[in-house]
Amino acid sequence: MEERAHSAEHTHLQTHHHHSHTASSHHERGHHLLQVSSLSIGFRMYDPDAPYFAAEQRVSNVIEDLSISVHVGEIVAVVGASGSGKTLLADCIMGLYEPNALVTGEVWFDGQNMGADSLATVRGRAGGIALVPQSVSHLDPLMRVGKQVEGFSRRGEGSARAARRVKLFERYGLDESVGRMYPFELSGGMARRVLLCCALAGDPKLIIADEPTPGLDLDLAVKALEDFRAFADEGGGVMLITHDIELALRVADRVAVFRDGTIVEETSVESFASPDLLKHPFSKALWHALPEHDFSWAGAVEGSMQQGFGACVSAGGEKPSSVSGKEEA
Amino acid sequence: MGKFVVKHIVRLTLLLLAVSAIAFGLIAASPVDPVQANVGQAAWVSMSEAKRAQLAEYWGVNTPIWERYVNWLGAVLHGDLGTSLRYNAPVADVIAWRAGNTLALMAVAWVVSGVLGFALGVVAGVKRGGVVDKVVKAYCFVLASTPAFWLGLLFLMVFAVGLGWFPIGFSVPIGKAAADVTFAEVAHHMVLPAITLSVVGVAQIALHTREKTIDVMESDYMRFARARGLTTWQAVRRHGLRNLALPAITLQFASISEIFGGSVLVEQVFSYPGLGQAAVTAALGGDAALLCAIAVFSAALVFGGNLIANILYGVIDPRIRKGEVSR
Structure with missing residues (x-):
């Protein structure tokens, strides 16, 4: 689609356009599925550099002036180094921040401007936002998996939830017996599908997947994310949070490059075909660092980038085979 | 399952043996003289040396501690917990009540x-x-x-x-x-x-x-x-x-x-x-x-x-x- 036509579709003040689109992204009912504008999250803390008793409180921003959008029908990958605050971003979009967090900026979901209270009413609900977490540690170790996938039933909807759980298990190739297992009995592959089923049990419109394929090598991870592709194709939106740029380029429609608490560039995957299509110097450096390119840190690349991305870029080929072996189980 | 039961019975037995031996040793080492304590202060003072020696003999004060312990243990294994000096009643009755x-x-x-x-x-x-x-x-x-x-x-x-x-x-x-x-x-x-x-x-x-x-x-x-x-x-x-x-x-x-x-x-x-x-x-x-x-x-x-x-x-x-x- 052409850039100009897109702008014309916007009816809200969200005429953003610090990002570029791909064919699959469209503005249903004239707005983004999710739009985050100028989001900052800070914590009040004592100045760590000041002498002990003279330390004054100041606000330290973990996320600063961050903007990102997710359209219906697309997977947007948020790519950044581990430990750089990506999970905090996920929490914030779900309205799950700590009471002492200082949050400014706007979150729009499905055309509505959301605060912490209104986000609480859409997370986990039909047509709302669902989280797909990283690991099986997000399941209650003492509760049977089936019951957890069904989730918390309010009065009178227990049987409907059970029926939905059976359907989801069928669709994702999970045997009925898996429902009676405890989380510690799940294999890696089962756990991933169970976590996805947990999210889908709420019939969400937007999925936020926080490193959903830990320990998988690239090909298996891409395969595992086919389910997200299907979800997006059926009219949902996916925000895929990952540290793996290669994975992001293989499965996502658009890539948002996360660095130092903000999105430095939000662009279509196609832009990564050539460094000339990328605007920000960090994105360009990232492009050069990819194994199939010249593998060099072109231009002035600061040390922090190397620390952050050096490991993950090379991760694809070096994963021990035992991890992928477990996956087949 | 059987192994579990046996293991715990052995443990309990060892524990009880140790506890009883330590309690026995502690009370023997304590400065409280059981004879004096049970006869009563006034009677003890007015008592002749010979009488005291006789009482000590009767209560077995001079029996070595290990022999006393073995005697006690033997009696307990036969179901006899002994007689309480202070309550002048069988220990089993005192404890049960x-x-x-x-x-x-x-x-x-x-x-x-x-x-x-x-x-x-x-x-x-x-x-x-x-x-x-x-x-x-x-x-x-x-x-x-x-x-x-x-x-x-x-x-x-x-x-x-x-x-x-x-x-x-x-x-x-x-x-x-x-x-x-x-x-x-x-x-x-x-x-x-x-x-x-x-x-x-x-x-x-x-x-x-x-x-x-x-x-x-x-x-x-x-x-x-x-x-x-x-x-x-x-x-x-x-x-x-x-x-x-x-x-x-x-x-x-x-x-x-x-x-x-x-x-x-x-x-x-x-x-x-x-x-x-x-x-x-x-x-x-x-x-x-x-x-x-x-x-x-x-x-x-x-x-x-x-x-x-x-x-x-x-x-x-x-x-x-x-x-x-x-x-």
Whole structure:
């Protein structure tokens, strides 16, 4: 689609356009599925550099002036180094921040401007936002998996939830017996599908997947994310949070490059075909660092980038085979 | 299963042997002279040297300690716990009567402190940093550092002497025939000692539960539960309590030893005729047979509590239960 036509579709003040689109992204009912504008999250803390008793409180921003959008029908990958605050971003979009967090900026979901209270009413609900977490540690170790996938039933909807759980298990190739297992009995592959089923049990419109394929090598991870592709194709939106740029380029429609608490560039995957299509110097450096390119840190690349991305870029080929072996189980 | 039973029986036997030997050794080493203590101060002073020597011979003062222990052990294995010097009755009878009082007292204190401590700990942990948390923490720190006997004295002064709501001691009304005592009267006499014991026990349980609750609240599965639309309290009800139950059970059964220790002091303060009071009497009177029997009894009680905790842990936690099966 052409850039100009897109702008014309916007009816809200969200005429953003610090990002570029791909064919699959469209503005249903004239707005983004999710739009985050100028989001900052800070914590009040004592100045760590000041002498002990003279330390004054100041606000330290973990996320600063961050903007990102997710359209219906697309997977947007948020790519950044581990430990750089990506999970905090996920929490914030779900309205799950700590009471002492200082949050400014706007979150729009499905055309509505959301605060912490209104986000609480859409997370986990039909047509709302669902989280797909990283690991099986997000399941209650003492509760049977089936019951957890069904989730918390309010009065009178227990049987409907059970029926939905059976359907989801069928669709994702999970045997009925898996429902009676405890989380510690799940294999890696089962756990991933169970976590996805947990999210889908709420019939969400937007999925936020926080490193959903830990320990998988690239090909298996891409395969595992086919389910997200299907979800997006059926009219949902996916925000895929990952540290793996290669994975992001293989499965996502658009890539948002996360660095130092903000999105430095939000662009279509196609832009990564050539460094000339990328605007920000960090994105360009990232492009050069990819194994199939010249593998060099072109231009002035600061040390922090190397620390952050050096490991993950090379991760694809070096994963021990035992991890992928477990996956087949 | 058979292996499990045998292993624990062997352990219990060794434990009881060790406890009885140590109790025996301690009482032999104590400066209290059992002969003097039992004859009475006045009689002892007016007694001739020859008479004293004769008494010492009669009581077996000069028999070596190991021989006394072996004699005692042999008799116990034949079911004879010996005769209490201080109560002038078979040890088995003394313990049987007093154990009833003590166990009733302990059971009430154990349940009250467990339930109350757990509830306070969970609320404080969930509302960490809030007003409720601060109040609970202050309460726990004050009480955890309060000696049980002092609190008992305070309760006696305020509620028994000052307000007159409760009797000042004993387990039944003074001067009433045992057959005429009603359940209400027994309960009435138990209130103050039980409250003293519970109030002190609550502090430990609440503080431990609070720590555990904070861990659970910060866990991935609680975060995910809230991400799926549960409110904090719904998540606590559905996932939190389940995961808190395991450590709470261990703690609760391990606290039997603390409650028993507390009951010794509390019974003394309230002149409550239980095992704790008998233990104090036995120790002060050089009553080896009674003291050893009480030591063994309480060791078995605490062992039993820990064993139950172990077994319940395996029954409740699927990771242990299923792990055992597949092994």
